[in-house]
Amino acid sequence: MKSRLQDLTLIIALFSILFLITAACSKGPEETSTLVYGLTLAPSGIDPHLNASSELGIPLRSVYDTLVFLNPETGKFVPGLAESWTISPDGLTYTFTLRRDVTFHDGTPFNAQAVLANLNRIRDPNNHSQKAVFMLGPLEEVELIDDYKVAIHLSEPYAPLLDSLSDVYLGMASPTAFETWGTAEYQFHQVGTGPYRFVEYIPNDRLTLAHNPDYAWAPSIYYQPQADIQNIIFRFYEDSSTRALALESGEIDIIGEVPPHEASRLSVNADFTLYPVSIPGQPMQFFFNTQLAPTDDVMVRRALIHAVDRQYAVTTVFGVYSVVAQSPFLASTFNLDSQNPTPDYDPKTAEALLEAAGWTDEDGDGIRSKNNIPLELHIVSPPWGSNSEVAQLIRADWEIIGARVTLEIASGFGPLKEIQTQGKYQAIGINFFGTDPDLLRSFYSSTGLYNWTGFSDPKLDQLLLHASQTSLDPNERLRLYQQFVSHVQEEALLLPIRFYVNLVVASKRVEGLHFSAQGWYPILIDLRISH
Amino acid sequence: MRRDLPTLLSAGWLLAVCVVSITAPMISNSSPYQPVAEPLTPPGQHFMLGTDALGRDVWTRLVYGARINPGASLLATAITVTIGGLSGLIAASISGWLDRTIMWIANAMLAIPGLLLAMLFVAAMGPGLPTVILAVGFGGAPGFARLARTIFQQVRERGYVTAAKALGAGRSWVALHHLLPNAQGQLLSLATTHFAWAFMGTTTLTFLGLAGDPSIPEWGAMLNTGRAHLIDAPWLALFPGLAISLTILAVQSLGARLANSESK
Numbered sequence: 001m002k003s004r005l006q007d008l009t010l011i012i013a014l015f016s017i018l019f020l021i022t023a024a025c026s027k028g029p030e031e032t033s034t035l036v037y038g039l040t041l042a043p044s045g046i047d048p049h050l051n052a053s054s055e056l057g058i059p060l061r062s063v064y065d066t067l068v069f070l071n072p073e074t075g076k077f078v079p080g081l082a083e084s085w086t087i088s089p090d091g092l093t094y095t096f097t098l099r100r101d102v103t104f105h106d107g108t109p110f111n112a113q114a115v116l117a118n119l120n121r122i123r124d125p126n127n128h129s130q131k132a133v134f135m136l137g138p139l140e141e142v143e144l145i146d147d148y149k150v151a152i153h154l155s156e157p158y159a160p161l162l163d164s165l166s167d168v169y170l171g172m173a174s175p176t177a178f179e180t181w182g183t184a185e186y187q188f189h190q191v192g193t194g195p196y197r198f199v200e201y202i203p204n205d206r207l208t209l210a211h212n213p214d215y216a217w218a219p220s221i222y223y224q225p226q227a228d229i230q231n232i233i234f235r236f237y238e239d240s241s242t243r244a245l246a247l248e249s250g251e252i253d254i255i256g257e258v259p260p261h262e263a264s265r266l267s268v269n270a271d272f273t274l275y276p277v278s279i280p281g282q283p284m285q286f287f288f289n290t291q292l293a294p295t296d297d298v299m300v301r302r303a304l305i306h307a308v309d310r311q312y313a314v315t316t317v318f319g320v321y322s323v324v325a326q327s328p329f330l331a332s333t334f335n336l337d338s339q340n341p342t343p344d345y346d347p348k349t350a351e352a353l354l355e356a357a358g359w360t361d362e363d364g365d366g367i368r369s370k371n372n373i374p375l376e377l378h379i380v381s382p383p384w385g386s387n388s389e390v391a392q393l394i395r396a397d398w399e400i401i402g403a404r405v406t407l408e409i410a411s412g413f414g415p416l417k418e419i420q421t422q423g424k425y426q427a428i429g430i431n432f433f434g435t436d437p438d439l440l441r442s443f444y445s446s447t448g449l450y451n452w453t454g455f456s457d458p459k460l461d462q463l464l465l466h467a468s469q470t471s472l473d474p475n476e477r478l479r480l481y482q483q484f485v486s487h488v489q490e491e492a493l494l495l496p497i498r499f500y501v502n503l504v505v506a507s508k509r510v511e512g513l514h515f516s517a518q519g520w521y522p523i524l525i526d527l528r529i530s531h
Numbered sequence: 532m533r534r535d536l537p538t539l540l541s542a543g544w545l546l547a548v549c550v551v552s553i554t555a556p557m558i559s560n561s562s563p564y565q566p567v568a569e570p571l572t573p574p575g576q577h578f579m580l581g582t583d584a585l586g587r588d589v590w591t592r593l594v595y596g597a598r599i600n601p602g603a604s605l606l607a608t609a610i611t612v613t614i615g616g617l618s619g620l621i622a623a624s625i626s627g628w629l630d631r632t633i634m635w636i637a638n639a640m641l642a643i644p645g646l647l648l649a650m651l652f653v654a655a656m657g658p659g660l661p662t663v664i665l666a667v668g669f670g671g672a673p674g675f676a677r678l679a680r681t682i683f684q685q686v687r688e689r690g691y692v693t694a695a696k697a698l699g700a701g702r703s704w705v706a707l708h709h710l711l712p713n714a715q716g717q718l719l720s721l722a723t724t725h726f727a728w729a730f731m732g733t734t735t736l737t738f739l740g741l742a743g744d745p746s747i748p749e750w751g752a753m754l755n756t757g758r759a760h761l762i763d764a765p766w767l768a769l770f771p772g773l774a775i776s777l778t779i780l781a782v783q784s785l786g787a788r789l790a791n792s793e794s795k
Contacts, residue, residue, distance in 0.1 A: 396562075
């Protein structure tokens with residue numbers, strides 16, 4: 001028995017020595033060209049053509065190139081895999097002339113057939129694309145003109161098409177690869193034309209990229225022609241309270257969505273740099289249910305907007321990094337936030353509006369009622385992105401003006417959608433990101449997939465449809481969306497809180513960090529590690 | 532019962548929790564839901580225990596929490612004692628196939644830890660305080676049933692029960708007039724120790740965010756939100772953590788004392 005114990009000790013000692021040796025060996029010269037990037041969500045699927053997560057674009061934006069790129073500084077589209085393009089005067093045909101020098105990571109050439117195969121894969125109803133297929137809008141037919149020329153025909157004008165084609169969800173993948181691996185397996189063996197090659201993906205553990213030495217077709221928005229860092233490893237940190245610690249312990253070099261109080265702490269630390277990145281799209285917001293009393297009454301909805309101290313909520317929850325949102329959408333090219341601001345915090349007006357709408361507190365118990373029905377409000381909040389903290393403050397503000405408020409945090413997108421379908425809520429939180437305001441159509445048109453206000457007005461539907469079709473004049477689109485905003489404010493359909501600012505913190509040794517127009521995706525090719 | 536210091540302290544703490552929960556609106560003048568000051572104000576003159584990340588008074592929330600956590604655990608314990616005690620009594624007084632079936636079910640359920648059982652229940656029913664209470668109540672029942680059965684069986688073997696049976700007393704008569712009254716003391720001390728488990732169970736589930744509404748001033752959820760501020764505002768986790776630990780400690784030691792005096 002004793003000798004066995006000694007054996008065991010010896011084995012353990014040998015293993016520790018072996019471990020030390022291998023650990024020492026792995027710290028070779030290439031250590032400086034490996035970067036570890038923290039992701040904040042482990043998506044259920046990472047095939048950009050099929051899945052919808054914003055997180056997948058953080059690594060994959062650099063695995064794929066797109067036909068065009070959106071310049072984050074000018075808001076203009078620049079050539080990518082397409083060296084030029086023309087749009088027919090009726091806005092129904094987009095013709096792309098492709099680069100001839102591009103090869104996929106597997107060595108196969110990129111050409112018009114590849115574009116067709118990609119768009120067909122996205123449109124194949126058997127593949128159940130969650131996002132990309134919707135981004136293609138009224139696409140009718142893809143026509144091969146020659147090997148390097150392809151035309152996209154639409155059934156009706158669709159202004160957001162170029163914007164869609166510039167996003168990672170419509171990135172160009174190797175048809176050979178997705179035919180080899182099949183729909184379900186392809187996400188583990190992705191092949192694109194981008195500055196980084198996909199090496200491996202182990203769900204919930206890591207995703208590894210290696211630089212593509214053949215890359216010679218960088219778009220003008222990339223500062224460097226070739227990637228500097230050899231390997232980038234992505235790891236997952238879903239619990240927000242562990243992110244700052246992972247940075248401080250040196251486990252990772254970069255991570256996004258750092259909680260504001262930790263970001264403040266790290267921003268004054270000489271070892272780290274804080275990058276607050278504005279994300280275009282909808283603000284954090286709560287929609288009022290216009291199909292259920294008492295929020296079916298516009299007076300009540302206005303009162304509820306006046307009752308919320310949004311400035312306090314934003315300062316308390318997001319610190320100095322965010323400003324209060326005033327409108328349903330913001331992007332550098334479509335600033336809808338300056339016109340028609342949302343009514344300010346004014347509890348007196350809120351109470352007066354409730355009185356006028358017939359909600360009074362006659363028995364003096366602090367709860368208003370009308371026809372003996374108490375003023376009861378149920379708030380439903382998603383679990384992510386500090387929505388639940390803001391919802392607690394909204395709850396507190398609505399109680400002050402005499403409402404009985406209950407709050408429910410849905411545990412994920414599925415449960416949130418389920419509660420929404422049951423319709424038992426007065427206010428519900430949801431928001432999407434995107435650079436084109438056409439995403440508003442699915443939230444505010446009567447038949448929209450995310451019409452969670454239940455509001456229906458043919459005039460609004462017409463306005464949104466028209467705005468999506470006037471493709472050639474951005475100023476005309478802006479004017480239409482401004483009309484839309486004043487309409488939405490008039491009806492008091494939403495309580496906007498703040499536009500999203502992603503707090504990315506990076507170690508000081510990381511240089512050259514900047515982000516794509518969509519805000520979420522770092523331009524990995526331009527990253528460098530200082531020695 | 533001999534008076535000793537741990538028992539006195541435990542009883543004192545529990546009494547304090549009771550008093551505080553009854554007089555909550557009197558000893559705190561703000562609402563547990565409303566922000567009252569700058570967020571993350573450290574404990575001090577105006578705010579004894581400081582304020583949380585949303586600017587709410589931690590003292591007020593703790594005080595109102597004294598109504599929720601012990602109350603929830605008491606309800607959960609009541610459910611456990613009713614279901615577990617009843618099945619234990621039935622199993623002990625009607626031996627044979629019914630006894631075997633009840634114990635077979637209890638043992639099968641015991642294969643899964645009680646807390647896990649409770650979590651499965653909440654996952655199926657959806658989050659919320661009532662679900663948490665039911666879950667912990669049901670989750671503790673199998674274990675309680677087995678212990679209660681043993682207690683009843685011991686009573687069943689005593690002479691006066693045999694005498695009553697010899698005189699022709701029926702099973703239910705014996706159960707209600709002999710088993711139940713004579714097992715009362717032991718059952719009470721068992722229930723007390725179980726209360727500590729139920730308290731731990733409910734706060735664990737609410738710590739995990741299963742109470743649904745994070746604005747409810749509840750100790751488990753407060754401890755969980757405090758976790759994010761361990762470095763910059765340690766009082767957020769410290770005070771609810773203390774309240775939870777002290778309560779469990781107090782109930783445990785009282786339960787042990789009770790069991791001791793019972794066995795003497």
